[in-house]
Every structure is written in C-alpha cells, then in structure tokens.
Amino acid sequence: MVLRLSEKETDMEDKLSASISYLQKLGPEYINQVFESSRWIFEQDRDMAFQIFTSVNVELPRTQVTDCLNKIDPALSARHIEYLIAEKEEASPAFHDRLAELYLNMTLSARKGGDEAKQSEVYSKLLRFINTADHYLPDRLYGLLPENLYEARAVLLGRMGRHDHTLELHVYKLRDYVKAEEHCKRTYNPNTVARSIFLTLLKLYLRPTDKTAPNLLQPALDLISRHSPRLDTIETLQLLPPLVTACDVRSFLQEALRAPIFDSHVVRDIHKARNEQVARKLMLLETRRFRVTDSRICPQCHKRLGTSVIAVHAPRGEVTHYQCRDAFARALNDPTR
Known part of the structure; x- marks a missing residue:
C-alpha cells in the first residue's frame, strides 16, 4: 500500500511525504507494518523517515520503536530517546539509562573505527547528559565504563558522592585543575560534610597519593588564594611545606586574621613557620667560610x-x-x- 502511494508521485520528496503521512496515521495494532514499511524510507532520507515516529496524532509503543530504530542505526535510537525526553518529558530511568548506554557504545565504536570526530561528538553528548540528567542510575553506567574514560568516570563518581575519587581523577589522570576546582564549587556546602571539599583538593595537591604526580605547589597556592574562606585555617597551615613563605599566602593569612576568633594555634603555626625560615637562613650563613x-x-x-x-x-x-x-x-x- 505504501509503495503504491509513492508510485503516484514523481518527485522523491513528494513520494516520501505521501508514505510518511500514511504511516503516521497507523496505530499500535499496525506496528509491524509501520516498521517494515519505514525501512525503505530510511534508506532514502533518514530525517524525513524519522517523522513517522513523531506523529502528534498517534503514538506507538516507545520501547518497541526504540528497539526497531536501534536495529537500523543506534544513532536513530538515541535520537528517538532524545525526542522522548525533550518533547514528551519521558522520566523513566529505563530510557535515561538506555540513552547513556547508547552514547557510550557509540563512543567506543567510533574509537575502535578510528573516527576521532565522531568519537569526540558522541563523547561530548555523553558527558553533557550524565552531568545534567537526573533520572539515570550512575552506578549502573559506571560499571560499563572502560578504565580510560577518565572524565566520564569522574562525573559518575561525583554523582555517587565519591568526591575524593572524582578529584583524584581530575588532578592525577586528567591534570585538569580548573575542573577539579569547579567540582569543589558545585559540591561545597558549609552545612554538610561537603564543607571540607576544598581541603580535600588541597591535600591532593600537597600530599599526593599518586607517586607519578608532578609538583602541585602552584595549583595549591592558587586554590588557597581564591578560596581561603572555605579552607580550615589550622589544617591549611599544617599542610603547607616549610619552603612556602608568608608572602606566598598573604591573602590567606589576612583573611584568617580578619576572622572574629583567631585561634592561638594559628599564631603558633605562623611563628613556627617564621622560626623555621630564620633557622634555614642561619644555617646557610653558618655554612659559609671566610x-x-x-x-x-x-x-x-x-x-x-x-x-x-x-x-x-x-x-x-x-x-x-x-x-x-x-x-x-x-x-x-x-x-x-
């Protein structure tokens, strides 16, 4: 029937439009016919064929449509779920999990095929989705990730509340200190255990758990200068190596001194650091001979x-x-x- 309708038209777009219009009117009881008849339309023009499954008059079973499109091309299946979420407000974890998995599989397939542009495009979609969506299961997707997709792993670990591991990946694997700091800013809450998130990052800089990590003193000093109000004064001073001068952390010390209560331990640690500097200078002078x-x-x-x-x-x-x-x-x- 669909082919007979198209044969009456000479223009290809008119042929496709007539067939699409007819298939859009068929209900769920004709779903197999819709699937079978849509194949040749997809072979001609995928964008036009996709309209068959976005009819405002008749809606076919969502899961079966997703399965059918996946057999043609996983990208079509992902596009259909994107449509369901954006236009139909689909909130089922099953669809959200499936979309994330489709993005992941397409990323790995493009990598295997050496298509770097496609890999970058789909991986960006995956990262954007897992960063913003709320209805998928992070632990399920995390179990499917290969070891070397560090950024996706970092996002999912953060979603699961494992912020220390998230920061480790940003600092030691990705070496993206900006994103590590951004994660801290999103996570920080002065009324929960997340109030120490900036201190956790500072410890990763100054007490590395990865033996291959480079010298991270500068990112640590940058973090202190930008987020001193969110850092515990005592613990921060105790973390600083002896070679750090008061000038290096001047803004941090000024902020601490302006606090209503300035703990005597802070004063003690400042004097200790100063005495250590003087002792080092004295030792240097004593080693000189004249x-x-x-x-x-x-x-x-x-x-x-x-x-x-x-x-x-x-x-x-x-x-x-x-x-x-x-x-x-x-x-x-x-x-x-």
Whole structure:
C-alpha cells in the first residue's frame, strides 16, 4: 500500500511525504507494518523517515520503536530517546539509562573505527547528559565504563558522592585543575560534610597519593588564594611545606586574621613557620667560610684585621673589626651611600 502511494508521485520528496503521512496515521495494532514499511524510507532520507515516529496524532509503543530504530542505526535510537525526553518529558530511568548506554557504545565504536570526530561528538553528548540528567542510575553506567574514560568516570563518581575519587581523577589522570576546582564549587556546602571539599583538593595537591604526580605547589597556592574562606585555617597551615613563605599566602593569612576568633594555634603555626625560615637562613650563613689574611683591610676603619675579633656582614659577606660592626652596618643601610 505504501509503495503504491509513492508510485503516484514523481518527485522523491513528494513520494516520501505521501508514505510518511500514511504511516503516521497507523496505530499500535499496525506496528509491524509501520516498521517494515519505514525501512525503505530510511534508506532514502533518514530525517524525513524519522517523522513517522513523531506523529502528534498517534503514538506507538516507545520501547518497541526504540528497539526497531536501534536495529537500523543506534544513532536513530538515541535520537528517538532524545525526542522522548525533550518533547514528551519521558522520566523513566529505563530510557535515561538506555540513552547513556547508547552514547557510550557509540563512543567506543567510533574509537575502535578510528573516527576521532565522531568519537569526540558522541563523547561530548555523553558527558553533557550524565552531568545534567537526573533520572539515570550512575552506578549502573559506571560499571560499563572502560578504565580510560577518565572524565566520564569522574562525573559518575561525583554523582555517587565519591568526591575524593572524582578529584583524584581530575588532578592525577586528567591534570585538569580548573575542573577539579569547579567540582569543589558545585559540591561545597558549609552545612554538610561537603564543607571540607576544598581541603580535600588541597591535600591532593600537597600530599599526593599518586607517586607519578608532578609538583602541585602552584595549583595549591592558587586554590588557597581564591578560596581561603572555605579552607580550615589550622589544617591549611599544617599542610603547607616549610619552603612556602608568608608572602606566598598573604591573602590567606589576612583573611584568617580578619576572622572574629583567631585561634592561638594559628599564631603558633605562623611563628613556627617564621622560626623555621630564620633557622634555614642561619644555617646557610653558618655554612659559609671566610678567609682572613694578614693583609686583609677593614672596610670601615681601613686598618688591617690582623688577629682581631671580626664581624661578618650579610648579605655580601663583608668582614670588619668587631668594634667597627655597628658603624659599618649603619653605612650599609644608608640609602644615600
């Protein structure tokens, strides 16, 4: 019947339109006929053929239509589910799970076939879907993912509340520190356990669990400068390595000092860090040696040093008589000198 209708038309678009119009009027009792007759239309023009299953007058069983289209091309099946979700407000987890799985299988198929453009396109759809949809089961999809789809794994782990593992993937596998920070911003809640999410990320930077991780001090300092109000002051100071100076975390310290209650432990840790810096400078100075000969002249009084008690001046290491040290130090610090 469908072919006879199309034979009356000479223009291909008119032929297809007549057949599509006829099939759109057939109800569920003729579903097998619709499937069989739609195949040749799909061979001619997929976009036009797809209209058969988007009729506003008659709706065919959704699952059977999805199965039929999947046999023709999984991309058509995915398109049909996209239509159901967008236009028919389909909220069944079965359809949402199936769409995510179709995106995944198409991504892997394109990768296997070496089609990088197709892989990128479909993988982007998968990432967008699992980031925004609410009716699929993350743990089910996670079990289907291969190991090396790190970004998809990170999204699903976050959906399952395993935020520490999400951040590990962003930091150690993807090395995408911006997305790690964005995940923290989406997750942070001062009234739940998620209030420590920024501290978790800071620990991953400064106490790496991956031995192959690069030096992550700079991302750590950037995180501290941007999100100091969301970081526990005591724990942050305890995490910082000794070589970090007060200047490196100035904004963080200023923010902490403005807090209504500034814990004495913070003051203690600041003094400790300062003392460690001074100790390192002293140790460096103590390792330097200076040779004093009979002919060496004191730059202050211009007399020979001889066997007198001497003083060494930082930072360049000038050597003077001990009794000349104060005068020489004043001269060094004189800006007009």
